[in-house]
Each structure stands twice: as C-alpha cells, then as structure tokens.
Amino acid sequence: MKLNKTSWIVFVLIIAVTSHGLYAQAVHEITLNVDTKNPDPAKACFFEAGKATTVLNNSSPGTFTIFAQVGDNIIWKGVSSTEPNTSVNIAAIKYISGPRIFSSDLIKGSESVKATIIRGGKSPYKYQLQFSVGSNTSMYTIEPKIQIGEQ
Secondary structure (H helix, E strand, C coil), X not given: CHXXXXXXXXXXXXXXXXXXXXXXXXXXXXXXXXXXXXXXXXXXEEEEECCCCEEEECCCCCCCEEEECCCCEEEEEEEECXXXXXXXXXXXXXXXXXXXXXXXXXXXXXXXXXXXXXXXXXXXXXXXXXXXXXXXXXXXXXXXXXEECCC
C-alpha cells in the first residue's frame, strides 16, 4: 500500500510542476501611439495595452504601469496617431531600476521589441523605452514601469 501512496504523491507533484509553467504565459501587447507631427514626439504620445493586459496607471506615458507575471511575454510596438504612413520604431528597452526582470539590461529592437519576464520582484521594474520617428535618427525616451507579482 505504501507504493501506491508514494506513486500517487509523485504523480500529483509532476502534474503540479508541469501545469505551473502553463499558467502565467500571457502575451502583453503594448502600443506607443505618437503624434509624429509634434516637434517633441516624446511629449505627444500615449500608451495602449491589449485586452489581456492589466494597466495599473495610464495617467501619462511616464507613469504608465502594467501588471505582468514571470513567464509572460511583452511586445512593444509604435504607431503614428497622426500620420499613418510614418513609422514609429521602438529601438530599445533599457533597464533603469527595480528588479531585473529580463535576461538583459538592454533589449534592442527595430520596428518592435519582444522580451520574456524571467524573474519577479516587489518594486516596479522601471525602464527607458527608446524610439525614433520615420527616417529621423533622433531618439526619444519615455520611462514607464512593469509591476510583477500575483494579483
């Protein structure tokens, strides 16, 4: 009878460990909408998040904060809110402060950037989103946040 109990416990543990990894793998699509006609695009923009994303603060681009969990993927992309044919390129996501939730402090991109959260922390992850507009080589920055944890 001990063998059956031991087998049952091992079976339950295997199921628990395997299903845990499936739980938190959401995809968060973050879109930076930029007024590309404005001379200072970093001051004329706003964020939008996909339906699967909980936004904790969206009062300004600098305070924009989303909630995510370890294992989640985040995709940042940019669009022009005023000129549909003008591209907004997300050049990089750069670590500023908080827990180091990604595998690198600098994640480079071009049209968009994708990263997977590999660890959590109690304080928000603050990062610098660097972007350019059209063929202009000037870089603009915004400093939003990501809060990691359980809801």
